[in-house]
Amino acid sequence: xxxxxxxxxxxxxxxxxxxxxxxxxxxxxxxxxxxxxxxxxxxxxxxxxxxxxxxxxxxxxxxxxxxxxxxxxxxxxxxxxxxxxxxxxxxxxxxxxxxxxxxxxxxxxxxxxxxxxxxxxxxxxxxxxxxxxxxxxxxxxxxxxxxxxxxxxxxxxxxxxxxxxxxxxxxxxxxxxxxxxxxxxxxxxxxxxxxxxxxxxxxxxxxxxxxxxxxxxxxxxxxxxxxxxxxxxxxxxxxxxxxxxxxxxxxxxxxxxxxxxxxxxxxxxxxxxxxxxxxxxxxxxxxxxxxxxxxxxxxxxxxxxxxxxxxxxxxxxxxxxxxxxxxxxxxxxxxxxxxxx
Amino acid sequence: xxxxxxxxxxxxxxxxxxxxxxxxxxxxxxxxxxxxxxxxxxxxxxxxxxxxxxxxxxxxxxxxxxxxxxxxxxxxxxxxxxxxxxxxxxxxxxxxxxxxxxxxxxxxxxxxxxxxxxxxxxxxxxxxxxxxxxxxxxxxxxxxxxxxxxxxxxxxxxxxxxxxxxxxxxxxxxxxxxxxxxxxxxxxxxxxxxxxxxxxxxxxxxxxxxxxxxxxxxxxxxxxxxxxxxxxxxxxxxxxxxxxxxxxxxxxxxxxxxxxxxxxxxxxxxxxxxxxxxxxxxxxxxxxxxxxxxxxxxxxxxxxxxxxxxxxxxxxxxxxxxxxxxxxxxxxxxxxxxxxxxxxxxxxxxxxxxxxxxxxxxxxxxxxxxxxxxxxxxxxxxxxxxxxxxxxxxxxxxxxxxxxxxxxxxxxxxxxxxxxxxxxxxxxxxxxxxxxxxxxxxxxxxxxxxxxxxxxxxxxxxxxxxxxxxxxxxxxxxxxxxxxxxxxxxxxxxxxxxxxxxxxxxxxxxxxxxxxxxxxxxxxxxxxxxxxxxxxxxxxx
Numbered sequence: 001x002x003x004x005x006x007x008x009x010x011x012x013x014x015x016x017x018x019x020x021x022x023x024x025x026x027x028x029x030x031x032x033x034x035x036x037x038x039x040x041x042x043x044x045x046x047x048x049x050x051x052x053x054x055x056x057x058x059x060x061x062x063x064x065x066x067x068x069x070x071x072x073x074x075x076x077x078x079x080x081x082x083x084x085x086x087x088x089x090x091x092x093x094x095x096x097x098x099x100x101x102x103x104x105x106x107x108x109x110x111x112x113x114x115x116x117x118x119x120x121x122x123x124x125x126x127x128x129x130x131x132x133x134x135x136x137x138x139x140x141x142x143x144x145x146x147x148x149x150x151x152x153x154x155x156x157x158x159x160x161x162x163x164x165x166x167x168x169x170x171x172x173x174x175x176x177x178x179x180x181x182x183x184x185x186x187x188x189x190x191x192x193x194x195x196x197x198x199x200x201x202x203x204x205x206x207x208x209x210x211x212x213x214x215x216x217x218x219x220x221x222x223x224x225x226x227x228x229x230x231x232x233x234x235x236x237x238x239x240x241x242x243x244x245x246x247x248x249x250x251x252x253x254x255x256x257x258x259x260x261x262x263x264x265x266x267x268x269x270x271x272x273x274x275x276x277x278x279x280x281x282x283x284x285x286x287x288x289x290x291x292x293x294x295x296x297x298x299x300x301x302x303x304x305x306x307x308x309x310x311x312x313x314x315x316x317x318x319x320x321x322x323x324x325x326x327x328x329x330x331x332x333x334x335x336x337x338x339x340x341x
Numbered sequence: 342x343x344x345x346x347x348x349x350x351x352x353x354x355x356x357x358x359x360x361x362x363x364x365x366x367x368x369x370x371x372x373x374x375x376x377x378x379x380x381x382x383x384x385x386x387x388x389x390x391x392x393x394x395x396x397x398x399x400x401x402x403x404x405x406x407x408x409x410x411x412x413x414x415x416x417x418x419x420x421x422x423x424x425x426x427x428x429x430x431x432x433x434x435x436x437x438x439x440x441x442x443x444x445x446x447x448x449x450x451x452x453x454x455x456x457x458x459x460x461x462x463x464x465x466x467x468x469x470x471x472x473x474x475x476x477x478x479x480x481x482x483x484x485x486x487x488x489x490x491x492x493x494x495x496x497x498x499x500x501x502x503x504x505x506x507x508x509x510x511x512x513x514x515x516x517x518x519x520x521x522x523x524x525x526x527x528x529x530x531x532x533x534x535x536x537x538x539x540x541x542x543x544x545x546x547x548x549x550x551x552x553x554x555x556x557x558x559x560x561x562x563x564x565x566x567x568x569x570x571x572x573x574x575x576x577x578x579x580x581x582x583x584x585x586x587x588x589x590x591x592x593x594x595x596x597x598x599x600x601x602x603x604x605x606x607x608x609x610x611x612x613x614x615x616x617x618x619x620x621x622x623x624x625x626x627x628x629x630x631x632x633x634x635x636x637x638x639x640x641x642x643x644x645x646x647x648x649x650x651x652x653x654x655x656x657x658x659x660x661x662x663x664x665x666x667x668x669x670x671x672x673x674x675x676x677x678x679x680x681x682x683x684x685x686x687x688x689x690x691x692x693x694x695x696x697x698x699x700x701x702x703x704x705x706x707x708x709x710x711x712x713x714x715x716x717x718x719x720x721x722x723x724x725x726x727x728x729x730x731x732x733x734x735x736x737x738x739x740x741x742x743x744x745x746x747x748x749x750x751x752x753x754x755x756x757x758x759x760x761x762x763x764x765x766x767x768x769x770x771x772x773x774x775x776x777x778x779x780x781x782x783x784x785x786x787x788x789x790x791x792x793x794x795x796x797x798x799x800x801x802x803x804x805x806x807x808x809x810x811x812x813x814x815x816x817x818x819x820x821x822x823x824x825x826x827x828x829x830x831x832x833x834x835x836x837x838x839x840x841x842x843x844x845x846x847x848x849x850x851x852x853x854x855x856x857x858x859x860x861x862x863x864x865x866x867x868x869x870x871x872x873x874x875x876x877x878x879x880x881x882x
Contacts, residue, residue, distance in 0.1 A: 209731065209734060213718065223708050227666055228694065229689075229691040230691070
């Protein structure tokens with residue numbers, strides 16, 4: 001009896017070779033395509049609806065300029081958050097504060113302490129990198145809970161930034177160096193293009209380099225990575241440091257473009273950053289955190305808010321939209337993950 | 342409770358008669374493409390201590406999770422307790438009503454809470470307008486349960502301050518507090534693991550007293566020794582199926598159970614000549630890890646060495662230390678041109694990988710493969726930095742490795758971009774093996790390489806391991822599977838309490854290995870043909 005049973009048992013163990021008929025394969029392809037590009041479709045529909053609802057107001061060059069010039073700060077922060085999320089460090093809450101800290105240090109050193117633009121910018125970037133390194137020491141080396149460490153670090157840094165700026169908006173006097181952010185190409189600030197380059201470079205690293213492969217494996221399973229000879233803690237540590245670096249560079253570019261920074265605004269970035277990163281898991285590579293999806297997420301969310309504001313809704317709409325989008329995005333991402341694993 | 346009672350109960354299987362405490366019939370469970378339980382049949386008589394054994398991954402814990410309502414079984418199966426058929430998924434309240442409870446592996450105690458709080462957790466009776474817990478009544482009821490067990494434990498002591506034996510008592514008290522006297526079923530899911538030797542003895546006294554009171558016990562354990570000593574009847578699971586159920590324990594022994602757990606494999610591999618060469622592939626000096634003290638071992642190029650013993654005898658630690666998976670207390674491993682410290686504080690598996698050590702772990706989805714990544718990505722991971730440049734992983738060599746390995750191990754489906762989670766267990770195991778074979782290692786360390794894989798996959802895996810040896814790789818196989826060791830190994834080291842107590846070499850026979858493992862004398866030659874016949878029958882019939 002066991003021999004027969006044995007055979008019976010073996011048969012279904014062998015996975016079917018491929019979709020046998022063309023029909024299910026087409027269905028699979030359609031579903032595959034839909035799950036990759038659904039959000040982009042929604043984006044297009046959203047633009048269409050706004051254009052119809054506000055003829056002559058929404059579908060204009062100025063709207064597009066406003067969408068694509070304003071969000072570079074968010075792009076940098078989202079990429080910084082992505083660095084640690086990719087390697088499985090789930091919630092680095094300190095990203096906006098590290099960004100805000102660097103964005104305050106630079107103008108304060110220049111305006112209040114009469115430093116040169118460039119040395120002050122370098123110090124600001126180093127400060128952000130150091131913040132990332134402190135996070136890394138606490139989380140990776142000492143094994144302290146990530147949420148607690150980054151929440152504490154975030155609040156601490158925001159507090160320090162407020163103290164340095166005396167609760168004021170700190171202004172940077174133009175001296176030519178701000179061109180690194182305000183130079184325009186085709187009517188858009190160069191900062192916008194930095195964001196694109198950063199997202200593309202990040203996507204390249206993840207897809208095509210050994211480092212990116214290691215990062216994704218560490219995010220998928222630390223134990224499997226360790227037993228395969230990947231230096232897991234080095235990669236985790238490095239992610240925090242690079243997250244600090246991206247935040248610092250992003251801060252310098254943002255302040256150069258804006259000409260000033262308000263330390264109190266840091267915290268308002270937290271939710272949009274998370275919303276964009278999680279929304280990104282529903283774009284291009286479903287169920288997976290990915291830079292290009294995140295980049296699209298940033299602009300998708302802002303399009304939605306801008307349209308609603310143009311419709312006459314007030315400032316509160318951004319809270320509602322970002323908050324709602326975060327919950328929806330996390331839900332979608334969870335469902336997609338469940339389907340793929 | 343005697344065996345004859347149990348036999349009597351098991352014999353009277355008229356439908357509808359509530360002669361069984363627990364009756365499981367036609368129970369199956371499917372996860373996605375994988376069927377992890379198939380047509381499980383099992384009965385436990387009132388007042389019986391029923392043992393259940395099987396290798397890791399055979400479905401024991403899935404069965405427990407179905408019985409406790411964590412998983413929903415496939416339609417068609419039934420779970421009957423004292424004649425009452427339970428709804429599936431099993432509802433916690435109904436489960437409590439019929440008196441089925443589980444003591445889990447880690448006992449499930451909250452250390453900094455008092456004994457009475459641990460026992461009553463989930464059952465607190467709230468009283469009065471403020472829904473206050475009646476502390477005194479709760480404590481009294483706990484004291485009463487402990488009295489039923491014949492134990493006195495301070496109900497106010499934090500659980501964490503108690504010894505192992507008392508902790509087990511608390512867990513049992515929690516499990517049996519709702520049972521009617523003379524009824525109920527307690528499932529012990531590997532719960533004796535946490536107990537020391539003396540505590541284990543008392544634990545079984547306690548279990549005996551429960552049974553004398555009329556309760557039934559289903560004891561799931563890896564310790565065949567205690568199954569043989571303590572239980573009345575035993576059920577053996579293998580690959581999600583019941584191999585045999587209700588074997589009276591007095592009619593079997595540890596070796597017999599091991600044989601049933603592992604099965605006689607249908608595909609008989611003939612032994613091939615050893616490929617062992619003169620020079621050493623790896624040599625170990627002074628390895629101390631866990632119970633093992635000062636082990637020296639040399640593996641020649643092309644030699645396949647088996648490490649075996651009872652579970653917990655130390656052979657597992659040796660494999661983990663040599664594979665770079667755990668830090669040993671001391672020891673050195675010379676492999677290829679490198680000499681690795683096995684106890685380095687910053688021992689990084691990376692050094693092992695670079696020296697050409699491949700490690701196939703026991704739990705493939707926790708330690709071997711990232712389920713969401715593709716077959717090719719998993720396979721090439723150890724070499725992606727060495728073979729790629731900083732800016733490109735390089736696709737040609739990856740495609741080549743995947744193609745070669747898919748052909749060599751007959752991996753199905755043959756799609757390198759398939760996520761590993763979509764493969765069957767046997768094919769996943771092939772991918773773990775391929776991950777290391779593709780790098781032509783100097784030393785390959787494998788733990789239970791054919792565990793929970795089907796016959797065809799086993800065949801392919803055995804062939805691939807042999808071929809690696811032929812190519813000059815030293816192979817260490819740590820396994821309890823005597824059949825695997827017998828067909829593959831040039832010699833087998835048998836561990837007991839951390840020391841090598843036997844070395845078998847030459848023409849190996851799986852019965853020799855099993856008897857060396859359990860330290861039991863080999864049965865008289867005249868018994869042998871009879872036993873073989875019985876086995877053949879079981880497989881052929």
